[in-house]
Every structure is written in C-alpha cells, then in structure tokens.
Amino acid sequence: MNKTIITFLLMLSVFVQAKAGANLLRSNQTDEAGSGIFAGALASTNGLGLDVQYQINKRFTLKAGYETLNFNHSFNLTEDDIDYAANLNYKTGGISLLLNWFYRPALYLSGGVVINKFQPGLAGEAVSDMEYGDISIPAEDVGDFNFQFKSSVKTAPYIAAGFRKFLGKQKRIAYNFETGLYYMGPPELEISASGLLKPIADSAHDHKTYLEDQFSVYKFYPVVKFAIAVRLF
Template sequence: MNYLKVNILCFSILLLGGHSFGKQLSDSLAFNKAVGIHIGTLGGGLSFAGKINKASNFVFKFGATYVGYGKLYNYNYNAKTVIRIAPDIRMGQSYLGVDYMPFKRKSFFVTGGISYFFDSKFAALTDSDTGFDTKDLVLSAEDFGKINFELKWNKLAPFLGLGLGKTISEKKRIAGNFELGSYYIGSPKILLDYTGVLDLTNIDEVIPQIENNMRGYSFLPYLKIQIYYNFK
C-alpha cells in the first residue's frame, strides 16, 4: 500500500511538473501576429507580420502595395498647338522581409527583404490632334506622329531600410511605425516606339548613350507609415 501511495504521489508531481513546463514552453513559443495597412510614396496596401515569441528581436512580414496614375494631360504649346500626353504609370508589388530590433526597447529596427514588382509600368504616349505649328516648323498631326516611351527596371528588387515604432506590441492592440529605405531596381532600359517626326532623327543611335548615363538611377527610395492590429 505504501508503495502504491508513493507511486501515485510521484506520478502526480510529474504530471503537475509536466503541465507547468508545457505551459511555459507553449507561452515562450507563442506566435505573435498582426495585420496592418500602410501608405507611402509607393502607394497603399496590406501587410501581415509575426514573431515566434515575445522575447524575439525578429519580426517576419509579407504584404502587397499598389499605386497607379493615368490622367491625360494636354499641353498648350501655343495657340495653334496642343500636345497630348497620356501617362501609364503603375507599380504593384508583393514583398517578403524581416525586421531586426537591436535594442531592448524594440522601438528602432533595421529592415530588409525582397520585393517582386508584378505590375510595374512607367510609360507615356505622346501625340497631337492639332499637329505642330510654330514660326519655324509646321507639321500636320500625321507628320507629328506618335511617341510611345517606356522605362523598364528589374522585377525582383532587394530592399533595405530603417524604422521607428513597433509592429508587434506586447501590451497594446494597435501599433504603428514609419519606415524609410530604398530598393535596388537595377539600371533602367528604354523602350521607344514612334512614327512621324522622330523618323527623321538618329534617336535609336542615341538611346544606348542615354541608358549609359542613367546607370546611377538604380535605387528607388521609399517612405511609408504602417498601422497594425495585434492579435492576442
């Protein structure tokens, strides 16, 4: 009987100890997560973030952003000439990144990751219904022609930045931060399709030199503000 009581007592201690250890382990590995919205120089979007536990200095995040502009602009060169410019500017991206918080208060972070520009276009179509009429040059609308200009950068772009504020908050439901950084998008390529007046020029021979001069335009800076809702 005494052996039975001892065994029951030992089993109870092990059971309670195991439950306590399991709870501590579960709490330490609790996955903190948040969903947020952001707006900035590259548009607005949604993002999701999480970290393995409260003590972790790393926050993992992924999200998407979109911005576009396509308003037609009529440039009145003079009383007889109106040049039409139709921009087609779109920038849609998805990204995967990580924030590292080096200090104890965790209000400053370094961020980095990779972005994929799935819908990116920087183009403009230029033409004129009036033609081009000045003192020195007169062109009909057909002779003026059309100019379709486009710049292309890499679709995959790594990014690096700094931020202030919090994404994951241990005490509050709402957290926010702002982030400043830059993408490396590579050297731009120029695509030019035209009819009319540019047929009389050597623009095709000049384009490689223009691309060479634009090699320094390989970085795309950004600034964004983010608001997150934390799940408890």
C-alpha cells in the first residue's frame, strides 16, 4: 500500500484520538459502561457487515465481525492498437476476531486476526481485429485474458487504534471509529489466457513472476472502520 496513504491514516487516527481525549479531559466525564454484549453493523474499507462485541470490563472488549465487499466495473482499454472489453471484479472482506484494550475510557488499541477474502480480478477479451500489415486477425483469435489476485496470508494479523462513545443515559448504544492495517503478504497472481494472448499465461515467459514482483510492495491493507451497536444484555 502506498506509504503516503498509510501515513495519512495513522496521522488521522492520532488526530481523532487526541481530539477525543482533549474533549474528555475538558468535560471531566468518563465514557464507560458495565460488562455486556453489543451487536450491530459496521462499514469499512474492507466492506459492510455485522459486529458483535463482548465488553468484559472497562479495559477489555472482545469483538467478532464479518465484512464483505464485491463490485464490478466494466470499461474499455486499448493495447497495441487492439481494443478490449474489460471487467474489474473487486472482492474483499473477511471474518475478524479482535481484542480492544482501553488505555483511556474512550480510546483503545485493537489487535487480532482477520481471515481475509482479498480476491480482486481483471478479465477481458479482444473486441477489435488485429491488423498486421495486409493480414487481419479476427478478434476471437486474438483471445481473452484473466488476472486473479489473492492474499498470500489467509489469517492476517491486524492492529488498529480507535475511539468509542456511548449514547444515551443508559449507554445502550455505542459507536466506534478506528483506523488500522492488516498484513496480507505479497499478493499472489494467477493468469489464464487464450488465442494469441496465451503466451502471457505461459510460465516460460515469466509474466506472472514479473507482475508479482511489481505488486509485492502492497503487503498491507488499510482499514478505516465505523461501527454502531446496541446492547443486547
């Protein structure tokens, strides 16, 4: 992941927590609730999902969550004077098990694991003929391609910093904001192709190794997460 983005997210987390901490000190109020179980919804850069929290005591909260994100984007591209119809299928999400440690009533550090489902793919097929001098090769003979990425670390460690606030006199509603990262390792790539494009999937040409090397710097997945939950009991 781009180092500028990671740095921005960390700075944002520090700013939000510093502001929240300052507000708590000014108001001289605590933001604690007794032990209990909360359930609700969450939205993050890893998808939309559900969240269950067990507040053990004022210092520790155990969380389990599920997130999923899947969207498609179709577009056209041109390479070597050949037009392709392409589709980006971005899939991610995961199941998480985390523990929050509250070093202040409303501020916490979080750690745990995410069984991640990072699986973006790019597929396409030629839609124009290939002109080679006086020779015209039909689009169907040019062929199609499919690039499929996946995380090399399925059970990914996760760290984050966050802010929690209870709402209402009985503190039955809680919302969280946190920023963090999980380590997914260097992405692995699978390539398939047909027709004249078939050599790009041939291991003898080493395209797979080259592209994996290019993407190997993207080992961390940034997470910005919002969650709201209601006390069940």
